[in-house]
Amino acid sequence: MLFALFVWVPVSAADVSTRLRVVPEYHDVNRSSEFFLPDAINPLPQQRSHQVLEIQSALKGFHMLGTLSNFVARHKKPENDAVLNELYLDFSLANEDFSIGKKVMSWGVGFGFRPLDLLQRENRRRLYQNTLEGVSLLAWEHFTRSGAVTLVYANPGAGNHADVIDDESFAFKYYQLLGDTDLQVVARWSEQNQWEAGGGFAQVVNDNLEWHGSLLYQQHYGQLQHRLLRTGGNTLLATSNPVEVHTANDGIKAVLGMSWTSMSGWSTLLEAWYDDTAYSKQQWRSIVKLTQQQRTLLGQPGVPDTAVFGNIAWNSQVFSASNWLRQNLLLRIAHNGETLDPALDLLYTPEDGGWVTTATLGIEGNQQR
Incomplete structure (x- = not known):
């Protein structure tokens, strides 16, 4: 029910902010380690990137923070995820x-x-x-x-x-x-x-x-x-x-x-x-x-x-x-x-x-x- 309230609140009435993070990564492995696993067992892309869009909204005590994530790596299918990080009501009584x-x-x-x-x-x-x-x-x-x-x-x-x-x-x-x-x-x-x-x-x-x-x-x-x-x-x-x-x-x-x-x-x-x-x-x-x-x-x-x-x-x-x-x-x-x-x-x-x-x-x- 609270989520529906956030969905239908006009942007002009609520305090809405967004933030985008782009995190490119390069990975290497220590092949001499006792814990090393070959690519056939544990494929680890050397090059990958993680994109996260944060959407935050507040209105009269209601607060919402959600993240949309996209993960891309070489030779792998892109992965997407959505998380509702926060959804709460602050009030006084x-x-x-x-x-x-x-x-x-x-x-x-x-x-x-x-x-x-x-x-x-x-x-x-x-x-x-x-x-x-x-x-x-x-x-x-x-x-x-x-x-x-x-x-x-x-x-x-x-x-x-x-x-x-x-x-x-x-x-x-x-x-x-x-x-x-x-x-x-x-x-x-x-x-x-x-x-x-x-x-x-x-x-x-x-x-x-x-x-x-x-x-x-x-x-x-x-x-x-x-x-x-x-x-x-x-x-x-x-x-x-x-x-x-x-x-x-x-x-x-x-x-x-x-x-x-x-x-x-x-x-x-x-x-x-x-x-x-x-x-x-x-x-x-x-x-x-x-x-x-x-x-x-x-x-x-x-x-x-x-x-x-x-x-x-x-x-x-x-x-x-x-x-x-x-x-x-x-x-x-x-x-x-x-x-x-x-x-x-x-x-x-x-x-x-x-x-x-x-x-x-x-x-x-x-x-x-």
Whole structure:
């Protein structure tokens, strides 16, 4: 019913805006990697492009955000998709504020990692950030001069869901501004994770310097684990997907960081974070060793190569985690200019001594980016 209202509202009566993003991509693969798959098993076009049209509308408390996507790649049929990212109503009743519908609700502090983001669960380390898709919810918010209290009933009637963003839950947020310091306290209960609770802060030290931090405790949390590794490793090949979500207890997520910004537009960010839901160094060693052992079966009599490559593809699912290792250090140097916005990210994982370097360049002209 709400969607029909948006469809039939004249453009002149509603606030409508659009944004088009065109993302050309070039990909290459490391053929010496244990996880490499030949094109016959996993064809990955080197050249492809992703086009996204965002359409946003607002009218008297109603808000809508939708995306139309087009994906083209060499030697592949174009793919199209349409997503209703947000559709919700904000309204006031008895001097209290309410929201109902599908709405993006991001919480927490931090740039590379936000432990307190209990509802949206945004992956902050993606090279290309997709338009966020909201959570179905009922929300109540009470505002004071220097703070706010928020209660959320997320995904009503959905029950226990493997994907946390679709899991039925109750969430609470308390926000308070004390001088130059923002304080946040959050909590969430769901059948799947039970209790999650934590707090955070962001403090402005002076015109150039700020620092922030947060800590979250999870009574239960999910982690991708390999069934063959849990059974002792006596069997090298699985006949069905062996990567499963395993429930662990008493998890901790934490982040601590600072940023310095100059009058010229240059900024430097330093962040350190810890994530219990990520793999440990020993877990990575185990999955790499298993993959190496599986590759030795290629060409063996009675062992189809497709079965071996299929298992390696299943193993690769561990790369879908937002953090690959538990301990992370991030250095970001960026410049916010009138036309060019360059940035350089250096992510270091002390457990394995690994580095990930990401360079980006934003170009702005008038209202185009």
